[in-house]
Amino acid sequence: AQSVAQPEDQVNVAEGNPLTVKCTYSVSGNPYLFWYVQYPNRGLQFLLKYITGDNLVKGSYGFEAEFNKSQTSFHLKKPSALVSDSALYFCAVRDEGGTASKLTFGTGTRLQVTL
C-alpha cells in the first residue's frame, strides 16, 4: 500500500528566509509525487509534480521540490518565504499502478510565515 508522511504539523519561518516542508513516501513501484496548497476556506491548488526525469522540480509561486529516491523523500522548498505563502501544504503520492490507482495525501503541514 502506498503512503505519505509529513512529519511536521507546522513549520514557522520568517519572511525572506528559506523554507522547507518535509515529505517522505512509500510505494511499491515508481512514484508519482505531488504537492498541493490549501489556503483558508479554499480548495487545494496544484503546486508541482514529479513524474520522471530531473530530481529538482520547479512549480508555481517560486516553489520547488527535490525528489530523492534513496531517502524516499520529496521535500518542498522555497528560497525566500513570503507572508502570503502561509497555508496548509499537502504532499501526495500516486503509485504507478495503472488506471485505477488513487492519490494518497499526507496529513498536511501548516506553514506560517511571519514578518
Place this chain on the structure above:
Amino acid sequence: DTAVSQTPKYLVTQMGNDKSIKCEQNLGHDTMYWYKQDSKKFLKIMFSYNNKELIINETVPNRFSPKSPDKAHLNLHINSLELGDSAVYFCASSRTLLDRFQQYFGPGTRLTVT
C-alpha cells in the same frame, strides 16, 4: 471562469435528512473525484468516476451514492445523515485516469450535521 464548481458552499442539516452536493467541471476532463476532509484536515478519497463509470469506491457507507449524469458532472447524494458525516467535501477532476495528471479541486462544501 471557475474550473471546478460545487454547490452549495455550506450545508447545515439535521441528522436523518437526505442531502445532495453538486459538482461541475468545465475543463473537459474525463475523470472526477469526491474527497472528504475531516476536522483534522485529513483528506481521503471517496469515489472516482471516469467517463461516467465508477472506478474507485473506497470503504464508504452505502448511504453515500455518487451519480454522474455526464462526464462534466459528479453529484454526491447522502442518505440518513449522521453526525460523523460533518466534514468538508471536495470535488476534483483530472484530464484522464492516468497517474501522471494532476487533479483540480473545487472550493469545497462544508457539511454540518446537527
